[in-house]
Amino acid sequence: MFEEELTELLQRARQHNGSIGVTGALVYRGEVFLQVLEGPKEVVRSLYYDAIQHDTRHKECLVLWEGPAQVREFEDWSMGFYRLAVGELPGHRSLDDLLF
Ligand SMILES: Cc1cc2nc3c(=O)[nH]c(=O)nc-3n(C[C@H](O)[C@H](O)[C@H](O)COP(=O)(O)O)c2cc1C
Structure with missing residues (x-):
């Protein structure tokens, strides 16, 4: 995805998520979200x-886990974003220390 497309997607997602009470995080690396x-x-x-799921900008969407949570892990993030660098392994226990 081009830089401008990504920026636009994030802006739109943050605005929309904020208005519907959704929080979360998006990690991007190469061709994977x-x-x-x-x-x-x-x-x-x-x-x-x-x-x-219907967004044509990506395909092969998969739900890895769905279920109830006691607390929000990303309560301050309408959509936190982290770009994983080449060679960087997501070995963190939580995404909190990765997000900006
Ligand atoms: C990887 C990925 C993640 C997305 N995450 C969100 C999101 O968290 N919130 C959101 O509103 N849209 C998100 N979108 C955009 C939606 O798929 C969709 O484009 C948008 O909700 C459509 O809004 P509109 O029909 O009002 O233009 C995401 C798109 C992609 C490709």
Whole structure:
């Protein structure tokens, strides 16, 4: 994805997520996105299944885990973003220390 496309996607996602009470994080590396979405169940489901999943800018979407959470891990992030560098391994226990 080109830099401008990514910036636009993030701006739009942050604005929208903020307005619907969704928080989370997006990690990007090469051709792969890994995203965490948090919020009320139906809101998150609708965002993913009605919008993100159908986005033609990506394909082969996969839900790795879905379920209830006691607290939000990314409560201050309408959509935190981290670009993983080549050779960098996501060995952190939490994404908190990776996000900016
Ligand atoms: C990897 C990826 C992650 C996305 N994450 C979000 C998100 O968290 N929130 C959001 O509103 N849109 C997100 N989008 C964009 C949506 O797929 C979609 O473009 C947008 O919700 C459509 O809004 P519109 O129909 O009002 O233009 C993401 C897109 C991609 C490719």
